Amino acid sequence: MERDLAVVLLSSGMDSAVCASIAKKNYRLAFLHVQYGQKSAEKELECFQKLCEFFNPEKVLIAEAPFLKKIGGSSLVSEELPIPEEEEVGIPSTYVPFRNGIFLSIAASWAEAIGAKKIFIGVNQVDFSGYPDCRDSFIKAFNQAIKEGTKPETQIEIEAPLLYLSKKEIVRLGVKLGTPFELTWSCYKNTEVACGRCASCRLRLQAFKEAGIKDPLSYQDK
């Protein structure tokens, strides 16, 4: 029997790349990458294309969502707000309002159009950055919204396999599954070499350190 198709939301970060490795075990792959004017857009796209060469998905969609930059309100997209290099209190300035809602909507639309049965998203509520749209309760509510807002015969379910893993466990799982971490990009900036200082770099460095595994990426100041 032919395997079902799964849409994988792939930012090119380490979490979504591990998600792709998990999805690959049981599904045919459809990779979705969103360009929304994030500061690291160019670098992410470059890594996305390398990850496509590696995983060879059956379908690829690069979705442009320029309205998120217009909406602003986040240091990830707004030129006037620099990416912080220190830990922030509460919800960080890198939070993009309801971003995962937008990503999951695009994924649900595409999944319905191509007949995919799953949407993989690499959200994580353990070592997460305090984003409200990375929690289990959000994923559950969105699953229900997809069920109610698509055709009766459409069966799409969100899979968030990293939800309860620590960052360290995600690294170890990725190594076990052969995730090509050398092709991923986690840094919030668009520099040639990852900055090593933004929240995303810090989480990643910490994760590899705790896992006792060498991060194949290079960092500034290292």
Add this chain to the structure above:
Amino acid sequence: MERDLAVVLLSSGMDSAVCASIAKKNYRLAFLHVQYGQKSAEKELECFQKLCEFFNPEKVLIAEAPFLKKIGGSSLVSEELPIPEEEEVGIPSTYVPFRNGIFLSIAASWAEAIGAKKIFIGVNQVDFSGYPDCRDSFIKAFNQAIKEGTKPETQIEIEAPLLYLSKKEIVRLGVKLGTPFELTWSCYKNTEVACGRCASCRLRLQAFKEAGIKDPLSYQDK
């Protein structure tokens, strides 16, 4: 006390224009229009700008969502699928997968960024076209997703005031509230004059006829 801000999803069709008139009674207005490669995009934008002149909203966002045309699967966006001029059985070919999910996500993101408390959407499940994302159960589920996926202090609620009205009642309500129907556009096509034959034109013509009110728009073949 200053009134709260409300995001109004405004396609420029008659339903969303009546929604704007309803929102205006109690809220400061933020108009959101989505251009997604729909065949009537140009005409809708022209009408949206006229509606902005009429309502004079405090904020305006024109969001470009070109991925919906890439996703395809609907006669509203796909060049190879003509807009049907006869009644269709089941879910019509004009259905754009999970479109209202995408629209509501963009609206929720913007609402959170600008501090709006409501999102008005002109969905209607009585004389609707059979779209799953126009039902009360979908709106309820999406409300929950917004609640879970935004900051704890964010309070955004979807208002769908036309949900249980017939098309005839929507026309009458619009007339009562002074909705400028002459500035709206319902036709799925991009012709200079509305076609009068697509499902959207047929629903509108029927609505005005049943309401006993003259539609200020001109139609081909009339």
